[in-house]
Amino acid sequence: MSERVDVSRTRIGDPFVLKIEELSGQNLLACYQCGKCSAGCPAVSEMDILPNQIIRYAQLGLTDELIRSKSIWVCASCLTCNARCPKGINIAEVIEALRQIQLRRRNDHIDIGKVKDPEMEELPPIALISSFRKFTS
Amino acid sequence: MEVAYYPGCTLKANARNFEDSALFACEKLDIEIKELSRWNCCGTVFSLSTDDLIHHMAPVRNLIRVEENGSNRVMTLCAMCYNTLKRANERVKADPESLEKLNRVMYKEEVDYQGNVEVVHMLELLRDEIEFTNLASKVIKPLNNLKVACYYGCMLVRPEGIGFDDIENPSVLEDLIHVLEGQPVDFPFKTECCGAYQTVDKPDIIAERTDQIINSARNRGAEVMVMACPLCAFNLDHRQKITRQVYSGFRGMPVLYFSQLLALALGCGTETLKFDLHYFNPEPILKEKGLI
Ligand code: SF4
Numbered sequence: 001m002s003e004r005v006d007v008s009r010t011r012i013g014d015p016f017v018l019k020i021e022e023l024s025g026q027n028l029l030a031c032y033q034c035g036k037c038s039a040g041c042p043a044v045s046e047m048d049i050l051p052n053q054i055i056r057y058a059q060l061g062l063t064d065e066l067i068r069s070k071s072i073w074v075c076a077s078c079l080t081c082n083a084r085c086p087k088g089i090n091i092a093e094v095i096e097a098l099r100q101i102q103l104r105r106r107n108d109h110i111d112i113g114k115v116k117d118p119e120m121e122e123l124p125p126i127a128l129i130s131s132f133r134k135f136t137s
Numbered sequence: 138m139e140v141a142y143y144p145g146c147t148l149k150a151n152a153r154n155f156e157d158s159a160l161f162a163c164e165k166l167d168i169e170i171k172e173l174s175r176w177n178c179c180g181t182v183f184s185l186s187t188d189d190l191i192h193h194m195a196p197v198r199n200l201i202r203v204e205e206n207g208s209n210r211v212m213t214l215c216a217m218c219y220n221t222l223k224r225a226n227e228r229v230k231a232d233p234e235s236l237e238k239l240n241r242v243m244y245k246e247e248v249d250y251q252g253n254v255e256v257v258h259m260l261e262l263l264r265d266e267i268e269f270t271n272l273a274s275k276v277i278k279p280l281n282n283l284k285v286a287c288y289y290g291c292m293l294v295r296p297e298g299i300g301f302d303d304i305e306n307p308s309v310l311e312d313l314i315h316v317l318e319g320q321p322v323d324f325p326f327k328t329e330c331c332g333a334y335q336t337v338d339k340p341d342i343i344a345e346r347t348d349q350i351i352n353s354a355r356n357r358g359a360e361v362m363v364m365a366c367p368l369c370a371f372n373l374d375h376r377q378k379i380t381r382q383v384y385s386g387f388r389g390m391p392v393l394y395f396s397q398l399l400a401l402a403l404g405c406g407t408e409t410l411k412f413d414l415h416y417f418n419p420e421p422i423l424k425e426k427g428l429i
């Protein structure tokens with residue numbers, strides 16, 4: 001990103017950031033940006049902001065960027081990032097917190113009624129239920 | 138050995154091949170399976186946010202059923218049920234206050250959940266209690282060096298403390314295949330995520346992973362792949378259809394539940410193995426190997 005980022009004490013102490021910390025139970029400032037989480041993440045090719053960047057953006061209070069990010073919806077909660085983080089940060093929980101913030105504002109990621117996959121009937125219950133649990137409020 | 142059993146939704150529908158073969162194997166190994174008299178969907182995924190207690194109610198309610206059935210442990214087959222039930226169990230055990238809250242919400246239940254249940258996966262039982270060396274003597278039809286890629290995915294191994302094997306390099310499936318006289322094939326994607334629930338609205342993601350995971354196993358010489366999760370099986374088997382459309386060179390591979398190969402080795406017939414539920418038909422390679 002070549003954009004200039006305005007970082008200030010107010011942004012870092014933003015209630016949105018505190019909410020992420022509360023919902024995820026993670027200390028965002030523990031991250032030292034080693035990048036291991038992104039190195040192991042199988043979904044990075046689909047992401048606009050990588051897992052380590054998600055943590056950095058959250059540290060900096062870049063709330064709009066996080067909320068608009070495509071990444072939070074392509075993460076499959078596989079927990080590889082958590083397993084690899086040398087600082088013991090649960091990145092997947094941070095991403096879940098971001099999804100939850102959106103879902104709790106009734107911003108569902110998928111509309112059950114509009115899932116028109118011709119294979120809808122073939123999808124096993126485990127696929128439908130997990131998708132609805134992750135992507136709808 | 139008697140053990141309470143939680144099947145989960147998909148094992149009663151798309152993954153009957155998983156359940157039927159596992160039940161056959163258990164019978165042959167003198168594991169007496171007692172399916173819970175009542176159960177509900179576990180929710181499939183463990184809620185990762187700190188305050189989301191309501192989503193732990195479904196798994197915890199199933200643990201009440203286990204206690205009602207007079208058991209202190211419950212076996213699962215599905216990796217996602219295993220993970221969700223076990224994590225919810227550990228969560229409420231570690232936090233009595235949230236357990237009390239949940240019990241209060243479920244006031245219509247005749248008993249409260251006491252936190253005395255242990256959640257185990259069938260593979261754990263086989264490895265730790267039946268023990269693979271004892272299993273060897275029950276093999277009627279050895280797998281004739283069938284080359285098997287063992288795929289774990291996520292929920293059998295992560296997170297640390299919930300998975301029952303090494304988090305980066307698990308081996309329980311390879312050890313099992315070895316005892317059945319198959320030939321485990323190592324490949325670098327055995328704990329790589331298949332894309333899971335992304336399959337509903339972003340099947341293209343699954344096609345990419347399926348291409349990568351299946352090709353990697355093929356390149357190492359694998360003839361079939363085994364797993365323990367009906368969502369992985371749907372993605373890596375049934376999604377081979379779209380994978381083929383997107384990646385022209387994709388040739389695919391039969392995908393089986395570990396229990397199907399186990400049952401086969403213990404003398405199970407094809408009607409119980411239910412190959413009609415597969416997308417890539419495993420019968421030709423199994424015939425070639427003289428196994429069916
Ligand atoms: S692995 Fe952990 S410490 Fe490293 S960048 Fe990711 S979150 Fe930060």
Ligand code: SF4
Nearest residue numbers: 041075076078079081
């Ligand atoms: S949990 Fe999400 S962010 Fe973490 S490695 Fe898996 S897909 Fe990537």
